[in-house]
Amino acid sequence: MIEISNLIKKYYVGMPNELTILKDISLSIQEGQFISVVGASGSGKSTLMNIIGALDRPTSGTYVLDGIPIQEMTENELSEVRNKKIGFVFQTFNLIPRTTALNNVELPLFYMGVGKSERRKKAEELLELVGMGDRMTHMPNELSGGQKQRVAIARALANDPAIILADEPTGALDSQTGKLVMDIFLKIHREEHRTIVLITHNPELAEQTERIVTLSDGRIIGDRLNHSQKTEVGVRA
Amino acid sequence: MIWENVLLAIASLRANKMRALLTMLGIIIGITSVIAIVTIGNAMTASVNSNLSSFGTNNITVFIREKTQRSFGGGIPFLGGGGPPQGGQIRGSGNSSRPEDSDLISLSMINKLKEEFPNNITGVALTNSVGSATVKDGEKYANVSISGTNPDYLLSSNMNILQGRYLNQNDMNNYRNVAVVSDRLVKSIFPNGADPISQQIKVYKTNTIEIYTIVGVYKYETSSMQVSTVSEEDVSTNLYIPVTTSKLGASQQNYSSITVVAKGDSSSIINFTTQLQTYFDEVYKNNKLWGPRVNSLETQLSSIMDVLNSIKLAIAFIAGISLLVGGIGVMNIMLVSVTERTREIGTRKALGAKNFHIRFQFITEAAIISGVGGIIGIILGTTVGAVVSVVLKAPVTVSVLVTLGSVIFSMAIGVFFGYYPANKAAKLDPIEALRYE
Numbered sequence: 001m002i003e004i005s006n007l008i009k010k011y012y013v014g015m016p017n018e019l020t021i022l023k024d025i026s027l028s029i030q031e032g033q034f035i036s037v038v039g040a041s042g043s044g045k046s047t048l049m050n051i052i053g054a055l056d057r058p059t060s061g062t063y064v065l066d067g068i069p070i071q072e073m074t075e076n077e078l079s080e081v082r083n084k085k086i087g088f089v090f091q092t093f094n095l096i097p098r099t100t101a102l103n104n105v106e107l108p109l110f111y112m113g114v115g116k117s118e119r120r121k122k123a124e125e126l127l128e129l130v131g132m133g134d135r136m137t138h139m140p141n142e143l144s145g146g147q148k149q150r151v152a153i154a155r156a157l158a159n160d161p162a163i164i165l166a167d168e169p170t171g172a173l174d175s176q177t178g179k180l181v182m183d184i185f186l187k188i189h190r191e192e193h194r195t196i197v198l199i200t201h202n203p204e205l206a207e208q209t210e211r212i213v214t215l216s217d218g219r220i221i222g223d224r225l226n227h228s229q230k231t232e233v234g235v236r237a
Numbered sequence: 238m239i240w241e242n243v244l245l246a247i248a249s250l251r252a253n254k255m256r257a258l259l260t261m262l263g264i265i266i267g268i269t270s271v272i273a274i275v276t277i278g279n280a281m282t283a284s285v286n287s288n289l290s291s292f293g294t295n296n297i298t299v300f301i302r303e304k305t306q307r308s309f310g311g312g313i314p315f316l317g318g319g320g321p322p323q324g325g326q327i328r329g330s331g332n333s334s335r336p337e338d339s340d341l342i343s344l345s346m347i348n349k350l351k352e353e354f355p356n357n358i359t360g361v362a363l364t365n366s367v368g369s370a371t372v373k374d375g376e377k378y379a380n381v382s383i384s385g386t387n388p389d390y391l392l393s394s395n396m397n398i399l400q401g402r403y404l405n406q407n408d409m410n411n412y413r414n415v416a417v418v419s420d421r422l423v424k425s426i427f428p429n430g431a432d433p434i435s436q437q438i439k440v441y442k443t444n445t446i447e448i449y450t451i452v453g454v455y456k457y458e459t460s461s462m463q464v465s466t467v468s469e470e471d472v473s474t475n476l477y478i479p480v481t482t483s484k485l486g487a488s489q490q491n492y493s494s495i496t497v498v499a500k501g502d503s504s505s506i507i508n509f510t511t512q513l514q515t516y517f518d519e520v521y522k523n524n525k526l527w528g529p530r531v532n533s534l535e536t537q538l539s540s541i542m543d544v545l546n547s548i549k550l551a552i553a554f555i556a557g558i559s560l561l562v563g564g565i566g567v568m569n570i571m572l573v574s575v576t577e578r579t580r581e582i583g584t585r586k587a588l589g590a591k592n593f594h595i596r597f598q599f600i601t602e603a604a605i606i607s608g609v610g611g612i613i614g615i616i617l618g619t620t621v622g623a624v625v626s627v628v629l630k631a632p633v634t635v636s637v638l639v640t641l642g643s644v645i646f647s648m649a650i651g652v653f654f655g656y657y658p659a660n661k662a663a664k665l666d667p668i669e670a671l672r673y674e
């Protein structure tokens with residue numbers, strides 16, 4: 001479902017300080033796969049995720065998502081792709097301040113044009129799913145980091161996206177809370193068979209995913225299927 | 238969608254109450270001043286109108302005044318420059334000169350005037366101010382100012398005859414010693430309610446005592462513009478006698494001023510005023526020293542209104558500037574808000590917000606700030622306007638049009654000045670916005 005070939009991303013194109021961040025990336029991800037992207041800081045993980053998430057366009061190369069070439073889209077079309085196909089989870093949560101958990105989760109549905117009552121129902125279901133059913137009307141500043149990230153995951157799921165993109169979702173959390181958040185990803189992968197791309201520093205978390213892609217200096221230097229993962233999920237289940 | 242954006246905007250404004258309020262302040266001050274000025278202006282106009290029209294807007298006064306040196310010299314240059322010294326010229330250069338009886342308006346001139354404009358003239362009121370006097374009856378007294386008038390005088394005033402009748406032509410022709418007095422005088426001189434009609438009163442002038450028979454009583458009215466400095470019982474009221482009687486034995490039999498009571502609406506009266514000026518200019522064209530000046534309340538009223546309107550306009554312009562400053566304040570705060578919420582904008586875009594969603598969100602906020610400011614301004618402005626109107630003793634008028642217009646205008650200011658910041662927000666690159674620290 002994700003087909004990236006010969007993708008190059010440059011900054012300051014044509015200027016003396018031109019920077020090539022992603023160098024000839026080719027990657028394909030099947031539907032329902034839980035994949036992790038690891039690599040040193042500055043290796044280009046977030047840049048890659050932004051392109052997969054239709055937030056950014058490649059300088060050259062192609063990116064086809066569900067058969068649609070993304071590199072040729074207008075800004076508004078990209079917005080629509082993000083709205084319908086992508087669910088973002090950020091390291092810094094990025095909940096809308098002074099807006100309740102419920103309203104945060106409703107937001108993607110709001111931009112999709114879904115009516116109030118349906119939105120509310122869906123948001124409540126999702127907050128229940130991530131274990132935040134008792135905090136629905138709380139403001140972000142009344143929530144702990146782990147709780148915020150769970151609300152953010154619920155929000156990422158709101159529009160039934162094909163892909164969940166999580167950029168170091170546990171990076172700002174302690175390891176205990178991080179495990180809890182990871183468990184939610186594992187659960188939604190297992191139960192809803194969603195494609196998840198997880199960017200992480202933590203090899204322990206990467207080991208729980210089905211496939212591990214290693215990035216270094218803008219190139220893929222490792223890509224392996226992880227067979228130990230299945231048993232681990234089995235143990236948990 | 239629109240309603241939800243409004244709720245969203247209200248929530249975000251409530252999160253920053255103080256700032257929203259300070260931003261509104263500019264709009265509040267602007268709208269308050271606009272509304273207050275319009276309300277006060279309307280009250281003043283109404284007050285001037287009602288006060289002046291009580292004097293009779295159908296009246297056109299014609300009075301004889303000295304022609305100025307300039308117009309005299311300019312009109313007939315060779316006479317002014319090289320003519321032999323005449324009595325007239327010597328009189329003309331002095332300030333204390335008095336017109337001869339032949340320089341003034343005679344009864345035959347008035348008759349000719351009436352014949353000339355039968356369709357425009359209802360009547361010609363004549364007055365001759367005799368002076369002040371006191372009506373006494375033992376201990377009882379009343380101050381009066383004696384006015385010689387003709388029957389047409391009644392047409393020129395809005396006098397209300399309570400009892401008896403006004404002066405008539407018979408009184409005039411026979412030089413009768415009859416008088417029309419105020420109800421106030423009747424109260425002072427006949428305190429026990431006796432019928433004043435046909436009663437005789439003694440009028441004490443400086444050197445003489447005259448006896449008049451009361452034929453009518455009119456209702457005394459104070460103008461709201463008049464400020465009385467004397468005590469209630471000393472207030473002087475008019476005592477009207479036939480103008481012929483008043484001029485008995487006087488050296489001047491003609492009139493230095495007459496009041497033409499005209500027919501028609503305000504514009505035709507203004508027209509007729511000019512016509513009369515032309516007519517009298519023609520009559521007086523051979524008089525080197527004295528000439529007519531024709532004036533009507535209507536023309537004065539319209540020039541007063543012109544002045545009032547230009548004052549209103551000038552103040553409204555200043556108020557408009559304060560509104561503009563208020564709008565710039567809204568823009569300023571919206572720019573700050575956009576910068577502060579850069580990450581939020583990035584997040585919204587990541588969640589699928591299109592540019593118009595973001596633009597609409599910020600424009601809605603700006604419109605609500607200025608719309609609420611506008612409503613507060615209307616309440617304050619109407620209050621200020623009403624208080625001032627009451628102080629001016631003028632009717633309080635609230636213009637629905639101006640009020641509605643102000644709300645719409647202030648919201649338009651919000652949209653106008655909010656557009657630039659909102660557009661800036663809408664055009665933010667989502668990645669840049671998400672990376673913003």
Ligand SMILES: Nc1ncnc2c1ncn2[C@@H]1O[C@H](COP(=O)(O)OP(=O)(O)O)[C@@H](O)[C@H]1O
Nearest residue numbers: 011019021039040041042043044045046047048
């Ligand atoms: N907008 C940008 N302009 C210039 N350089 C950028 C920009 N965004 C990212 N970079 C650079 O791209 C490189 C990769 O960044 P990133 O993808 O965030 O790395 P990672 O997520 O793997 O830590 C870094 O060296 C960073 O400085």
Ligand SMILES: [Mg+2]
Nearest residue numbers: 045046047167
């Ligand atoms: Mg990163």
